[in-house]
Amino acid sequence: MDVMIVDDEAAARRILRDCCATEPDLDVVGEFADAQEALAAIRRHPPHLLFLDIQMNTMSGMQLAQSLDPEALPLIVFVTAYDHYALEAFEVSAIDYLLKPFDDGRFRAMLARVRHRHLAQTAVDRQSALATLIGQLDRAVHTAGQSRPxxxxxxxxxxxxxxxxxxxxxxxxxxxxxxxxxxxxxxxxxxxxxxxxxxxxxxxxxxxxxxxxxxxxxxxxxxxxxxxxxxxxxxxxxxxxxxxxxxxxxxxxxxxxxxxx
CATH class of the missing domain: 2.40.50.1020 (LytTr DNA-binding domain)
Incomplete structure (x- = not known):
């Protein structure tokens, strides 16, 4: 699978790149610190798998994902240090995530699910999963905002x-x-x-x-x-x-x- 990595932290990109290098079926074809540059590259040559940091300076990972072509949507793994409200949203969607910091064991467990989805999911399935996740996150943010004294x-x-x-x-x-x-x-x-x-x-x-x-x-x-x-x-x-x-x-x-x- 062709892989792209989008994260504004150099150390995080290096860790993901090193993890991918140990997997013979993964080929990192792009690595980006800037979300706008990444978006342009993904639109030109959509990868099979996209590792996408949620929290970036110029554009959030969610905004980038929503800007992609629904008919050529790659498998997405969000890399996040998000709070527990957001993690609950991921649990009910068909999109994977890696919680920073992660180790080799968690990376391989995530990759096993991704390989299965690569064979089983269509672009329509992926778009539906992304829409479900965004809806859950919106509700999670609303819930969090109501309970912050x-x-x-x-x-x-x-x-x-x-x-x-x-x-x-x-x-x-x-x-x-x-x-x-x-x-x-x-x-x-x-x-x-x-x-x-x-x-x-x-x-x-x-x-x-x-x-x-x-x-x-x-x-x-x-x-x-x-x-x-x-x-x-x-x-x-x-x-x-x-x-x-x-x-x-x-x-x-x-x-x-x-x-x-």
């Missing part, structure tokens, strides 16, 4: 209103909690348990007695030699799970893997 936190002597969806991490600090929002740290007079209740609309994962992480903002996951998890957040913070929460974190992350039941 705001918190009032101390930002260096002034009070700041914060959308809970922006909070990457919550840590206990004596009689306060620290809220990590990007590269900023805010404070609120609260217990960790109270903060967890306030963040209930978000997929919060407790990784230690004193730390909650918003899974929507986790960008990388690795493990220490003894098995603890190291999570890198979107704003650059790095946190580690404690031994007592190791199994809970492992089970939660396994549920996010492509192909997990």
């Amino acid at each position: 705001r918190l009032l936190a101390d930002a260096g002597g002034r009070m700041q209103m914060v959308d809970v969806a922006q909070v990457e991490m919550v840590e206990a600090d004596r009689n306060y909690v620290m809220l990590r929002v990007g590269k900023d740290t805010l404070h609120a007079r609260s217990t960790l348990q109270q903060a967890e209740g306030a963040m209930r609309s978000q997929p919060m994962l407790r990784i230690s007695r004193s730390c909650l992480v918003n899974v929507n903002h986790v960008r990388e996951v690795s493990r220490t030699p003894r098995g603890d998890f190291i999570l890198v957040l979107a704003g650059g913070a790095t946190v580690s799970s404690s031994e007592g929460y190791r199994d809970k974190v492992r089970v939660h992350l396994e549920r996010l893997m492509v192909g997990a039941s």
Whole structure:
């Protein structure tokens, strides 16, 4: 199958290219950081399989997919770090996705499904699947927008209103909690348990007695030699799970893997 890769992150393109290189039936014929350039190339020579990042600077992956010729629509695998609302939308559509970060096992599981669809799906089937996914995502965004309360936190002597969806991490600090929002740290007079209740609309994962992480903002996951998890957040913070929460974190992350039941 001819393959094109569209992602504005060089590291992400390299990982996909290396994964494809191990598969004898995949031939990477194009690789693009710019969505507009990719769209023009796909229209000229539609590939059989398209790896498409959802979140790009100039044009979203969804916008690019909607701009393709319905009669020559390739098999699409969306590569995403999207939140849990969006992932539920993928589960009810006939379009595959890879959740960043992914490993070789998840790539091969996805590819097995793609090969089956390459033989079984028509262009009409693919267009229908894409329309279903877009409809589900629209409903997911609406649902998420209805359940995003705001918190009032101390930002260096002034009070700041914060959308809970922006909070990457919550840590206990004596009689306060620290809220990590990007590269900023805010404070609120609260217990960790109270903060967890306030963040209930978000997929919060407790990784230690004193730390909650918003899974929507986790960008990388690795493990220490003894098995603890190291999570890198979107704003650059790095946190580690404690031994007592190791199994809970492992089970939660396994549920996010492509192909997990």
